[in-house]
Amino acid sequence: MTENLSPLYSQLLDVIASVEPRVAQATAQELADQRASLKLIASENYASLPVLLTMGTWLSDKYAEGTVGHRFYAGCRNIDTVESVAAEHARALFGADHAYVQPHSGIDANLVAYWAILNHRVESPTLSRLSAATVNDLGEADWEALRTEFNRQRVMGMALDAGGHLTHGFRHNISGKMFQQRSYGTDPTTGLVDYDALRATALQFRPLIIVAGYSAYPRRLDFARLREIADEVDATLFVDMAHFAGLVAGKVMTGNEDPVPHAHIVASTTHKSLRGPRGGFVLSTKEYADAVDKGCPMVLGGPLGQVMAAKAVALAEARSAAFQTYAAAVAANAQTLADGLLRRGVRLVTGGTDNHLLLIDLTSFGLTGRQGESALLESGIVTNRNSIPHDPNGAWYTSGIRLGSPALTSRGFGAAEFDRVADLIAQVLSQTSPATTRDGGPSQAKAVLPDGLAARVKAQAAELLEAHPLYPGLELSLPVA
DSSP: HHHHHHHHHHHHHHHHHOHHHHHHHHHHHHHHHHHEEEETTOOOOOOOOHHHTTSSSSGGGGOOOTTTTEEESSOHHHHHHHHHHHHHHHHHHHSSSSSEEOOOSSSHHHHHHHHHHHHHOOOOOHHHHHOOHHHHHHHHHHHHHHHHHHOOEEEEEEEETTTOOGGOOOOTTTHHHHHHEEEEEEEEEOSOOHHHHHHHHHHHEEEEEEEOOSSSSSSSOOHEEEEEHHHHHTTTEEEEEEEHHHHTTTSSGGGGGOSSTOOOOEESSEEEEOOOSSSEEEEEOOOHHHHHHHHHHHHHHHEEEEEEEHHHHHHHHHSSSHHHHHHHHHHHHHHHHHHHHHTOOOOOOGSSSSSSSEEGGGGTTTTTTTHHHHHHHHHTOOOOEEEETTTTTHHHOEEEEEEEEEEHTTTTHHHHHHHHHHHHHHHHHHHHHEEEEETTEEEEEEEEEEHHHHHHHHHHHHHHHHOOOOOOOOOSSOOOO
């Protein structure tokens, strides 16, 4: 099928180039760049060609605020169809009572969840007057008044340096402005979530919402235990499963590790390990369904019909036996990568992984995350720097590198290939050193690699990539670098 699509994609780029050739060139170059690099960013993947094609249609041209059958615009029957199909697949895939597939991103999905909880649980005259247009105009005094009106509502989420996300109550994010915030961290010795400490914090802080989930925590969570803690303090359990949704969909995470049977509300992206388009969705119990469906106009503007259609296609793909095989391989490959790094003397936060991601602690190499990231990128390995618990270098330079297995698993990499990837990473990090600043001190940003190392590693990476091509058979007529 891929070979038959080559003329289509070439014609597509020719049409784009007739209007703005720089965009066509950048699009073709992006495919070439992705084909030529070992993509290990944990939040990235490769969508299927059917998913990508679904986003390029005239469904983009229709406004459809509201919900299925209750739109503020006429002529929405086809948008109703694609939204209904996407929600149907989401409910079936995750075993949820309710699914809302309009959010444009993971952050939008999280905001819909927060406002749904407030709408469901809090009576507030100010909240009833808010709209997307006025929220951005509020100053700190307004937020303080709003929090007071909410009876000092509180949220408790995983700390950013422990692996949480900005939207889990980080003070500079809107989630930290909407609520009084308290973070829970990880055990300083093991790096693991300490549920007894989390419970003690919840009993003292009495949050309205406990947020579970992560963007850089390399272990699984016990959602049954988290629900017990939430019930004990009369909190809503909200799970952000954006990173590991594919492992839930693929039945790798089941029982207490599956958030859907235990949480009141679950939000997620459709890309990352789920391998769909860039977008979000919200799952909920029946009691929160009406509040979740008010995401537009409370938080969202017009839903993107073409992206909801692509979500429907991706969720249909995720209901297949092939996707379960893929999800199992994602977890196994992450374990192989972790084991390979550990054998080569690379230190990992928590000592390993049992999900799709792992976190390298660079302090033993004397490098910052930014230096490690740039050294690996120069060597053809795409990663991202990330904070580690109690990071001495802060959130910009960081002391860690986050790695993920979903993308290369999509390309067909298995245990042997991931062990070779571990070797390449260890080669680069062990031989990289900080550059010297003008005053003679070590740089936090720039790194120095021995002559020829980057080229040698890139050549070895190219051998792996050539054996597992991205979108095999798809060739473009537009020249690339």
